[in-house]
Amino acid sequence: MPSSPTRAPLPLELHESLELYLAEHFVLPVLPETAARVVALAQDPASGARDLERVLERDPSLASHVLRIANSAAFAPREPIVSLQQAVSRLGMTTIRDLSLAASLQGRVYRAAGQEELMRTIWAHCAVAAAFARETARRMRRNVEGAFLCGLLHDVGRPVVVQAALEAPGLLQKDANTPILLDAAMDEFHERVGARLVEAWGLAEWTAAVVAHHHAPERAGPYAEEACIARLADLLSHWALTEGSCAEDFPEEDAAVLDLNLYPEDVEALLALRDQALLCAEALR
Amino acid sequence: MIHELVESRFDVLVLGAGPSGHKAAIQAAKVGKRTLIVDREPAAGGECVQRGTIPSKTLRETAAYLMGLRARSEGVLDIAIPPQTKVESLMRRLKAVRTSHGTLLGQQLDRNHVTQWHGRARFLSENIVEVRFPDRSVRRVRADLIVVATGSRPRQPDNVQVDHEHVLDSDSILSMIYLPSSLTILGSGVIACEFASIYAALGVPVKVVDSAPRPLSFLDPELTLRYVQVLEQTGGSYLAGKKLETSRWEGQSVVTRLSDGTELLAEKCLCALGRVANVADLDLAAAGIALTPRGHVPVDENMRTVVPHIYAAGDVVGPPSLAATAVEQGRRAMRHALGLANHAASQHVPVGIYTIPEISTVGLSEEQAIAKHGSALVGRARFDELARAHINGQTHGLLKLIAAPDGRLLGAHVIGEGATELVHVAQMALVGGLSLDAFVDNVFNFPTLAEAYRVAAIDAEAQRAKRAAA
Numbered sequence: 001m002p003s004s005p006t007r008a009p010l011p012l013e014l015h016e017s018l019e020l021y022l023a024e025h026f027v028l029p030v031l032p033e034t035a036a037r038v039v040a041l042a043q044d045p046a047s048g049a050r051d052l053e054r055v056l057e058r059d060p061s062l063a064s065h066v067l068r069i070a071n072s073a074a075f076a077p078r079e080p081i082v083s084l085q086q087a088v089s090r091l092g093m094t095t096i097r098d099l100s101l102a103a104s105l106q107g108r109v110y111r112a113a114g115q116e117e118l119m120r121t122i123w124a125h126c127a128v129a130a131a132f133a134r135e136t137a138r139r140m141r142r143n144v145e146g147a148f149l150c151g152l153l154h155d156v157g158r159p160v161v162v163q164a165a166l167e168a169p170g171l172l173q174k175d176a177n178t179p180i181l182l183d184a185a186m187d188e189f190h191e192r193v194g195a196r197l198v199e200a201w202g203l204a205e206w207t208a209a210v211v212a213h214h215h216a217p218e219r220a221g222p223y224a225e226e227a228c229i230a231r232l233a234d235l236l237s238h239w240a241l242t243e244g245s246c247a248e249d250f251p252e253e254d255a256a257v258l259d260l261n262l263y264p265e266d267v268e269a270l271l272a273l274r275d276q277a278l279l280c281a282e283a284l285r
Numbered sequence: 286m287i288h289e290l291v292e293s294r295f296d297v298l299v300l301g302a303g304p305s306g307h308k309a310a311i312q313a314a315k316v317g318k319r320t321l322i323v324d325r326e327p328a329a330g331g332e333c334v335q336r337g338t339i340p341s342k343t344l345r346e347t348a349a350y351l352m353g354l355r356a357r358s359e360g361v362l363d364i365a366i367p368p369q370t371k372v373e374s375l376m377r378r379l380k381a382v383r384t385s386h387g388t389l390l391g392q393q394l395d396r397n398h399v400t401q402w403h404g405r406a407r408f409l410s411e412n413i414v415e416v417r418f419p420d421r422s423v424r425r426v427r428a429d430l431i432v433v434a435t436g437s438r439p440r441q442p443d444n445v446q447v448d449h450e451h452v453l454d455s456d457s458i459l460s461m462i463y464l465p466s467s468l469t470i471l472g473s474g475v476i477a478c479e480f481a482s483i484y485a486a487l488g489v490p491v492k493v494v495d496s497a498p499r500p501l502s503f504l505d506p507e508l509t510l511r512y513v514q515v516l517e518q519t520g521g522s523y524l525a526g527k528k529l530e531t532s533r534w535e536g537q538s539v540v541t542r543l544s545d546g547t548e549l550l551a552e553k554c555l556c557a558l559g560r561v562a563n564v565a566d567l568d569l570a571a572a573g574i575a576l577t578p579r580g581h582v583p584v585d586e587n588m589r590t591v592v593p594h595i596y597a598a599g600d601v602v603g604p605p606s607l608a609a610t611a612v613e614q615g616r617r618a619m620r621h622a623l624g625l626a627n628h629a630a631s632q633h634v635p636v637g638i639y640t641i642p643e644i645s646t647v648g649l650s651e652e653q654a655i656a657k658h659g660s661a662l663v664g665r666a667r668f669d670e671l672a673r674a675h676i677n678g679q680t681h682g683l684l685k686l687i688a689a690p691d692g693r694l695l696g697a698h699v700i701g702e703g704a705t706e707l708v709h710v711a712q713m714a715l716v717g718g719l720s721l722d723a724f725v726d727n728v729f730n731f732p733t734l735a736e737a738y739r740v741a742a743i744d745a746e747a748q749r750a751k752r753a754a755a
Contacts, residue, residue, distance in 0.1 A: 143460040
């Protein structure tokens, strides 16, 4: 979710306490074993489709989740996908990695007691951003490899910051002010926490760079363009999930639009993909 | 949003700030013409700087150095590219190279007081062009002289599903994150052959497929034979005479089906089956210009279209679609439009192909020389005859000189490292109207690759002596 300049910052004392807690006490969520193996396999040039199938076979819950997504309208299979072998063969190892990661993240990371609605909102935002990131890269004739994953993970730090803020002893009073403080905490910490998480999970360096800098793509060094695409996907997702929003509501004067050299017709073409992106979020729900 | 319609007046309007447009604009400004250049990208340089020549040559340079280091170290250093190497890590200098070249081009425009607009243009009539800016504002420009230099983009045939993820074009292949485990390349032109040799040099098994009996078929067959030999030595191959049916991602790999039933499987595929002119948004019909059947802007030898005050240059007019040629076309177009003389020297424009090893030619081919002069003298210098080539570990080169029966140089064709630099010696000899004797009678540095000129000239002179004796 894009940070809003109108939001009040976290009071300094709370900021420092949370920063300390995140640095010294909070244990980052571990990627579920199956998802970690899937990620490792996708990055191993020696691995093949059969290796991926074997890993997924050992986790029936994840396997069924992946099959459900593979059969959803977002992936529009020509015929029902009934086996993991068929899913890997039809969608490829990278897509299966992304779907496995999505399924695992939703169950393991996007959880916070009493904040279920907030978690659902953030998850939907990330899923829609993933779809927009992939299509933005494609429209720009850039390699779309990795764009979906960057979109999916760009805000992965947000639920973790919420978990940390709720878990840190004495940090929040859990009153009417809590949602405002959580929003501020997420805005201030989600990029660096997300990047730490992605690094800890063994994902590629460029993914961490995009997650760390999607609000300031120019700081992402050689991955500035990928970070800029994630930033745009962030904006597009926010727009797409805002009920009643129309094309005129999209902030096309944002620096990401200018940096990617998108003309009004390019932006309009991306906005026209709203239903497709929402369908993707529905599939990943 | 403000929708402002303002009409501006310029002497010269150039559409596109790539090599040809940039040159044309500066040429006009230098003689005092009030000049405007419009480009869809914010920085000057066009595809050449942003996606084409500069980025691919940066990657090529890394690949060529690694290959050269491997050859020179003769096993002392283990020069192997690890699997899953990030392509970006091989192009770390790209941003700096691109920025410095783009800045330089922009500064040249500034220095010459060329007005630069960042927008998309379309003709409203033969003198009026509308420019749409990214912020949705619109302006009209009236100009006495217009040059269309909007470049080209990769062609996407219907039977190839370019998804920019598994099946790539020459733009998206440069943003590929990791080196693929295998690569199929569709096409046999300059772009296909350049990328084939780059990726093969980086250790990727490459298969180049095309219906043509040999790659780069416009070149001397002796050069292309050597190109294929080097490609094969680095683990690549050229599949000749193969008609493409389809190519698409099928889950596990990209499957390329050929008409003879062959199926090629690869992790990635590069579609390099030509380029199309960027004219779709220009509405050239409004200016009274119809395109050729291949979608290019038709021009005469002075780059003038059917509309006397509208010229076109660079990729929009079709092959050879090379940056150096585009620059010359832009210059030639503007000089003709302004009534300035075009010198004969500009006839000898070299062709540079950045394969590994490089290929470069200038002047007539053997076939053209025979057609024009009845016969021709041909002199060859194999690089394995040169001390410097042995020192460099790059002995696979060849220089071929073509001369008229009286010994006057007509053309030069080179394959080998440094070919794109070496060819300029021949270019200057052509400009000066020199004969083979000039290479025989003069002393070159030793050891250098330029000695090839002397070796080839002596070879050709021997033929002349034999003919005289016969």
